[in-house]
Amino acid sequence: MSSSSSGDAPANANDGCVGPTSQNAGKASACAGCPNQSSCSTGAFSSPSALAAKEKERAVLQNALSNVSHVILVLSGKGGVGKSTVSTQVAQALSSRGYSVGLLDVDICGPSIPRMSGVMGQNVHQSQQGWEPVYANPNLAVMSISFLLEEGDAAVVWRGPRKNGLIKQFLTETDWGVGGLDYLIIDTPPGTSDEHISIVQYLNDARPMMTDNGTKSGASGAIVVTTPEEVSMADVRKELNFCKKTSVPVLGIVENMSGLQVRVSDLSFFREDSNESGDGASSSSTDCTSDVLSLLREKCPEVLSMIAATDVFPASGVGPKGMAEKFSVPYLGKLPLDTNLLKSCENGTSFVDKYPSSPAASPLNSIVDKLILALPVEDEEEGENETMQE
Numbered sequence: 001m002s003s004s005s006s007g008d009a010p011a012n013a014n015d016g017c018v019g020p021t022s023q024n025a026g027k028a029s030a031c032a033g034c035p036n037q038s039s040c041s042t043g044a045f046s047s048p049s050a051l052a053a054k055e056k057e058r059a060v061l062q063n064a065l066s067n068v069s070h071v072i073l074v075l076s077g078k079g080g081v082g083k084s085t086v087s088t089q090v091a092q093a094l095s096s097r098g099y100s101v102g103l104l105d106v107d108i109c110g111p112s113i114p115r116m117s118g119v120m121g122q123n124v125h126q127s128q129q130g131w132e133p134v135y136a137n138p139n140l141a142v143m144s145i146s147f148l149l150e151e152g153d154a155a156v157v158w159r160g161p162r163k164n165g166l167i168k169q170f171l172t173e174t175d176w177g178v179g180g181l182d183y184l185i186i187d188t189p190p191g192t193s194d195e196h197i198s199i200v201q202y203l204n205d206a207r208p209m210m211t212d213n214g215t216k217s218g219a220s221g222a223i224v225v226t227t228p229e230e231v232s233m234a235d236v237r238k239e240l241n242f243c244k245k246t247s248v249p250v251l252g253i254v255e256n257m258s259g260l261q262v263r264v265s266d267l268s269f270f271r272e273d274s275n276e277s278g279d280g281a282s283s284s285s286t287d288c289t290s291d292v293l294s295l296l297r298e299k300c301p302e303v304l305s306m307i308a309a310t311d312v313f314p315a316s317g318v319g320p321k322g323m324a325e326k327f328s329v330p331y332l333g334k335l336p337l338d339t340n341l342l343k344s345c346e347n348g349t350s351f352v353d354k355y356p357s358s359p360a361a362s363p364l365n366s367i368v369d370k371l372i373l374a375l376p377v378e379d380e381e382e383g384e385n386e387t388m389q390e
Contacts, residue, residue: 078226084116131143223251224240251370270287340358
């Protein structure tokens with residue numbers, strides 16, 4: 001039996017892994033200290049039955065994703081930085097431009113995609129073709145564990161193997177439609193956990209494509225989301241190293257929550273009142289928004305349409321843009337805090353469609369433009385014409 005390709009190596013394997021199906025699995029020098037050494041050394045992965053099962057699984061995955069043009073992972077080492085916001089609104093924007101988009105939520109313990117895409121409380125149905133996703137609009141299909149829970153607030157208390165099994169089911173049993181997808185966007189949990197390792201391995205089996213550096217990757221690329229401060233970037237650097245180790249191309253870094261931008265006409269104004277008492281000075285504030293806006297309309301109406309901005313999370317050091325340069329990956333841009341973006345996620349609407357003049361709309365559209373440029377979708381008719389000419 002010949003040695004397997006290192007492309008079969010688990011994502012958490014040591015450098016130089018010979019692959020779990022190799023005759024030397026668990027015995028080679030590179031196996032020393034690997035967390036998979038004991039399971040690989042038993043030969044369980046290289047037995048005829050194990051190899052046959054692996055080939056069958058690979059065939060099922062390839063068939064399930066054969067009509068998906070691009071798969072985009074949305075990653076971040078830190079929780080709470082806006083991965084789901086970016087996933088949902090990028091998907092909404094792409095679908096609004098006429099692309100066929102799938103949005104897959106693999107954050108098993110904290111699924112928020114259904115609410116953000118406006119399909120909360122819906123159920124998936126089983127057909128002969130598999131699970132039918134829920135459609136947020138005619139071009140946007142959504143799949144999440146949330147649709148499978150009897151109660152929306154039910155806690156999902158699962159160990160790794162069960163989570164990984166559900167992720168595989170999502171990939172193999174979701175029917176994205178006869179025409180397939182232009183983009184499948186996968187929203188992931190924070191960190192570099194079992195879910196990340198599994199999704200990368202399943203995609204590698206389903207869509208083994210050559211990357212620019214000659215390695216194979218099932219994912220077309222990853223969007224890595226961070227906020228400007230070092231607490232977030234420290235974990236995001238680990239995520240970038242995860243992408244490098246697993247050969248997942250990085251489409252770019254999104255600097256989310258990069259300052260707060262609000263139109264002056266949407267601001268509230270308060271007058272601080274200081275009251276002297278026997279216990280010392282105490283302060284309170286009085287809402288004077290109406291008076292201030294009236295004064296501005298009378299004296300300086302042009303100010304009302306201006307954007308007021310402040311740094312809520314000051315950038316640390318060279319910031320996310322400098323981090324992108326250090327890792328030699330694209331920088332997709334800044335996405336500021338915007339109250340209308342929050343409203344869109346809460347209400348499950350497309351932000352760039354509902355609030356096209358809001359401060360974050362132009363930056364978000366720019367990010368989507370860069371993604372389309374990086375991962376263009378071939379026009380079906382053009383592809384057929386080229387084939388006929390050949």
